[in-house]
Amino acid sequence: MKTLVFLVTALMITAATLVRAEEQPRTIQVSGQAQVQAVPDQALINLGVTNAAATAAEAMDLTSTSLAEVIAKLKEQGVEARDIQTQQLSLNPIWTQKIDKSTGQNRNHITGFSASNILAVRVKDMDKLGVILGEVVGDGANEFQGLRFSVQDPRPLVEQARADAVKDAMDRAAQLAAAAGVELGDVLSISENSVQPYARGANARFAAMESAAVPIEAGEVSYQSTVSMVFAIGQ
Numbered sequence: 001m002k003t004l005v006f007l008v009t010a011l012m013i014t015a016a017t018l019v020r021a022e023e024q025p026r027t028i029q030v031s032g033q034a035q036v037q038a039v040p041d042q043a044l045i046n047l048g049v050t051n052a053a054a055t056a057a058e059a060m061d062l063t064s065t066s067l068a069e070v071i072a073k074l075k076e077q078g079v080e081a082r083d084i085q086t087q088q089l090s091l092n093p094i095w096t097q098k099i100d101k102s103t104g105q106n107r108n109h110i111t112g113f114s115a116s117n118i119l120a121v122r123v124k125d126m127d128k129l130g131v132i133l134g135e136v137v138g139d140g141a142n143e144f145q146g147l148r149f150s151v152q153d154p155r156p157l158v159e160q161a162r163a164d165a166v167k168d169a170m171d172r173a174a175q176l177a178a179a180a181g182v183e184l185g186d187v188l189s190i191s192e193n194s195v196q197p198y199a200r201g202a203n204a205r206f207a208a209m210e211s212a213a214v215p216i217e218a219g220e221v222s223y224q225s226t227v228s229m230v231f232a233i234g235q
Helices: 002-025 056-076 126-138 155-178
Strands: 027-038 042-053 084-099 106-123 143-150 184-200 220-233
Touching: 027 155, 027 184, 042 056, 042 084, 042 126, 056 084, 056 106, 056 126, 106 126, 106 143, 155 184, 155 220
Parallel strands: none
Antiparallel strands: 027 220, 042 106, 042 143, 084 106, 184 220
């Protein structure tokens, strides 16, 4: 009797497993990618002033005076106040090794101070970008920590990249289904892995040239989207 019960139970488990296996849909899994390019219409710059002096107050005063002139020049060139933001403000001692006469050993001594004030600047008039960089250099900017290009309204580019990535995934799935001799069924799932902006060909050749336009090559910016899709295999 116990053997019979065991066999019946085993058969039921096996049957249930087979049913679940049959219920699992056959699928095709693919990923799609797309890029959309556009000419940038704004530049984001990190620039500022650094000065060293014997005292902390003197170093900060020199930096503040020079930076005020840089800010004034930016506004004179049409950059709005809301597009200028303090990014980094620092004051650090300058250490120098000197021989301690009492011990004859090298010891660190503070011999001055370095003050730095870095701005994040957004330039929307791309035609003035080279001129603006040349002007601020002429008025005391001696720190240049980066330049990148972007678009003011990336939403249309993001939406286009996303739609193109989905189309790419659907085309891949259709090609795989045709090659396998099966029909492509409904979409079971779709997920977006990433939307990444990046600049291609953007370059700035920056040199300390007083009141001279800095050569700028803006290139183009791209938005890349990657999606994953799962399709059912039709009957």
